[in-house]
Amino acid sequence: MLKRTRQFAEGTSAAIFALLFLVFVIQVTMRFVFNKPLAWSDELIVVLYILMVFWSAATLLKEKEHVMLDLVYEALPPGGRRVFGLIGAALTAGLMLVLLPQAFDYVKFMHREKTPVLDIPFSYVFAPFIIFVTIVAVQYLVKFCRLLGRNWRQYI
Structure with missing residues (x-):
């Protein structure tokens, strides 16, 4: 799947x-x-x-393809990486979930404005941001759950 x-x-x-x-x-x-x-x-x-x-x-x-500063993370033993991974996943998912209602409100608000030539509501233009926030939140919730699981070493 x-x-x-x-x-x-x-x-x-x-x-x-x-x-x-x-x-x-x-x-x-x-x-x-x-x-x-x-x-x-x-x-x-x-x-x-x-x-x-x-x-x-x-x-x-993939998370490894994003730009990040991982000097400290790479120097940690697996248990420390797990803790950092849990904290990072929880913070990222939490922030995205807090952002989601505000992003939705903004996109809904922008429905009244339209692009100058094609007359497309700006809510359609900015709707991909809601998809982005939602998918990223779900990805980090999944990562958090995986890091809590038995096979956590393969996800650090």
């Missing part, structure tokens, strides 16, 4: 990027070949970029 979920996440990211690239190529072609720039293309590229960044960061990046 995890393999299928990962394949779905990769496929979704690839589809978003392909659409972004297609719009970009259309924009460049229209502007430089036909001298007829498209007003909507820049806006759509930004919206797709935001979606791609939040979706991919939440679903595809």
Whole structure:
């Protein structure tokens, strides 16, 4: 099931990027070949970029691929790494869960504003942030539970 979920996440990211690239190529072609720039293309590229960044960061990046300062963590014995991992997972999940209602309120508030050209409600533009916060919170809750389990050494 995890393999299928990962394949779905990769496929979704690839589809978003392909659409972004297609719009970009259309924009460049229209502007430089036909001298007829498209007003909507820049806006759509930004919206797709935001979606791609939040979706991919939440679903595809592994924790080890994120930038982090782990000099102290790497110097600790396995038990110390477990404690740091538990604290870090609890703090990250907790902060994301505290952030979630405020993020939802902000996105809901932004529904009244729309993008200038495509007339897309900004709530749709910022909705990927809610997906990002939710997925990251769940990932760190899972990590916390795994670090409490019997096989915790494989998750440090």
